[in-house]
Amino acid sequence: MTPGDPTCFGFGAPVCEEGETPRAPRWTRSRVLPSGAWSEWSLQDYGACVGPDAAVPVLTAEDFRRLPLPAPTLHVQPDGDWVLVNVETIVYTDPSPVTLTTDLLGHEVTVEATPREFTYDWGDGHSTTTRDAGRPYPALDVVHRYEQPGRVAITLTTQWTGRYRVAGDAQWRDVTGTAQTSVTGPALDVEERTSRLVSGTCRQQPDAPGCAGSATG
Numbered sequence: 001m002t003p004g005d006p007t008c009f010g011f012g013a014p015v016c017e018e019g020e021t022p023r024a025p026r027w028t029r030s031r032v033l034p035s036g037a038w039s040e041w042s043l044q045d046y047g048a049c050v051g052p053d054a055a056v057p058v059l060t061a062e063d064f065r066r067l068p069l070p071a072p073t074l075h076v077q078p079d080g081d082w083v084l085v086n087v088e089t090i091v092y093t094d095p096s097p098v099t100l101t102t103d104l105l106g107h108e109v110t111v112e113a114t115p116r117e118f119t120y121d122w123g124d125g126h127s128t129t130t131r132d133a134g135r136p137y138p139a140l141d142v143v144h145r146y147e148q149p150g151r152v153a154i155t156l157t158t159q160w161t162g163r164y165r166v167a168g169d170a171q172w173r174d175v176t177g178t179a180q181t182s183v184t185g186p187a188l189d190v191e192e193r194t195s196r197l198v199s200g201t202c203r204q205q206p207d208a209p210g211c212a213g214s215a216t217g
Helices: 061-066
Strands: 020-024 026-032 042-045 048-050 076-078 080-086 088-092 098-104 108-122 127-130 150-152 155-166 178-184 189-190
Touching: 026 061, 061 178
Parallel strands: 080 189
Antiparallel strands: 020 048, 026 042, 026 098, 076 088, 098 108, 108 127, 108 155, 150 189, 155 178
């Protein structure tokens, strides 16, 4: 099978109406970076009849969703393997657009994908959907308070919108539809801790409550 060959499936060009042009089966491939390696060719459809306004290939929502969009990194504060009950757990991510290059009908196409909406599944039966990417502490843009001790993992699902430009054409065109990526962070222990007044530091009093040598922890 040869990409672009309309007879590779045992049939010739489709019979079209006046003013329409037969289009060969549509194959696509993609790469993340302009200097990166191309993916394998993938057959998207078996050809069609197109009108004069279809000279520029259309990047469909399905094409957009097939691109290897990198899931934005999920940041959690406090930065560790635990968070506290009834204290704000802070999350944030990077909302920067990403640019990818793909091949569509033999045309090199530049795609710009932008994160537009973020859904945080907190792992305790609650979730938050926002267009705010959040910021690190001391900002409290996107936070969650856990009500009970336990073990959870936070999942970030990002909705992407996109636009594309075909090589040789200066016009950017919007992609109709969105794409989605998801990433789950490491498991976190939700802990309940109690503050105690002490007369010195743990170095001075290693057996004091809350210090390593204390029987009460």
